[in-house]
Amino acid sequence: MSPVPKYDFNAQGRRLPQLDLSSLKIxxxxxxxxxxxxxxxAxxxxxxxxxxxxxxxxxxIIGDVNVAAGEALIAKLRLETNNxxxxxxxxxxxxxxxxxxFFREAVRLSPHGGIDTVVANAGVxxxxxxxxxxxxxxxxxxxPDPPAPTLKTIDVNLTGVLYTAHLALFYLPRNPDSTPCSPTSPSGPGQRDxxxxxxxxxASLYPVVTQTPYxxxxxxxxxxFRSLRMNAPLSSGIRVNMLCPYFVHTPILGTPARLVLSGNAIGSVEDVVEAATCLVSRxxxxGRAxxxxxxxKVRVQVDEDGIGLGGTDGIPYVEQVFEVADPERSGMPDGQGAIQERAIWEVYADDFQHADHFTARMMNLNQAASAVKGWIGFAVDMASAITWRLWSGKPNREMTPVKKERTSK
Structure with a gap:
């Protein structure tokens, strides 16, 4: 029996180095x-x-249910930017x-007839x-007729995002002159994406108390994200990234939440925009979150080469957080960190490695089982798949039409 070949992952699916966010490159x-x-x-x-x-x-091209706000924003930006x-x-x-x-009209309005980036942002x-x-x-x-709970939050934040992602998976590979994503993708101004x-x-990572639907x-x-981050690059050449903002003063943060968060540190829209700009421009x-x-201001964790660590390893401990940097503590004595001002951190940076190992072992196991069964086993399985209903004695309820009996009066 010939040896079972090892499953060879496409280069796009291999684990990439963790991002160095100590100096955000855009x-x-x-x-x-x-x-x-x-x-x-809007x-x-x-x-x-x-x-x-x-x-x-x-x-x-932006879409929103708030027509007045959306039209006003576009009119303002057109005037300011001459775009x-x-x-x-x-x-x-x-x-x-x-x-x-919305997507059909967006493609029609696109100067090159395609879409480079889809941002599934709508949420309530x-x-x-x-x-x-x-x-x-x-x-x-x-x-006698109790009402079901309203689930608008689920409808917008989940069903709406699934609709958007599904359409993105259709349109993005059809972007004219675009090529499948790669860690070595060219980043010139004329390249498509x-x-x-x-x-x-x-709340994607940690439960927000009293906010169950959200x-x-x-x-x-x-x-x-975790499903698409590895599959989409391999199947459609689409790179998938994710933003997980902390509490930020936006319309989604209502008055009760603002009262609860009074006196607590809050994120900023500007930092979220900066993180998104980094992803869009590179x-x-x-597959990064x-x-x-x-x-x-924190003491940033670095490796032996002085490169900022990502994922869990790169997140500082509480005692390494400073409201104001102390000039006498600008660096750790052992050279393992330096004080920097940070708002953006990477999560799930090491998922690829685990997914690679799991998938590789499963594929090798399946291929080994197939090799053991051989062509005879393949033929038997094919015959069984075709004839199993004949031997089961049970009709296929999904395929067999139900005959209605007529009753005589």
């Missing part, structure tokens, strides 16, 4: 002439992305038809909806 020239689609772009992070990228010559390739389209992300129409959080979910008010024992950014939250939806977005960044928290 290739702003790469953004020029990119067609970028942003859902929920306010909050979406508006911040649009405001940052429009002056650099990006072709931006005419900025557009607003009404979009309800919970409506499949609305999303289909309803405190009252969350409160009613955890504290049922209806009499489910006696009410295939990029999907998912907007998660700190936490569930953002945990699900993390699941979507086509070699594939960035947490954006309050900006603090």
């Amino acid at each position: 290739n702003i020239a790469f953004i020029r002439n990119k067609t970028i689609v942003i859902t929920g772009g 306010s909050g992070f979406g508006a911040g992305f649009c405001t940052e990228w429009a002056p650099h010559g990006a072709n931006i 005419k390739n900025l557009h607003f389209i009404h979009l309800d992300v919970t409506s499949w038809r609305s999303q289909v129409d 959080n309803g405190p009252r909806e969350a409160n009613l979910f955890e504290n049922p008010m209806s009499d489910y024992l006696n009410d 295939r990029h999907l950014i998912l907007l998660g939250s700190i 936490t569930v939806s953002k945990h699900a977005v993390l699941g979507l 086509p070699e960044i594939i 960035l947490v954006i928290g309050p900006k603090v």
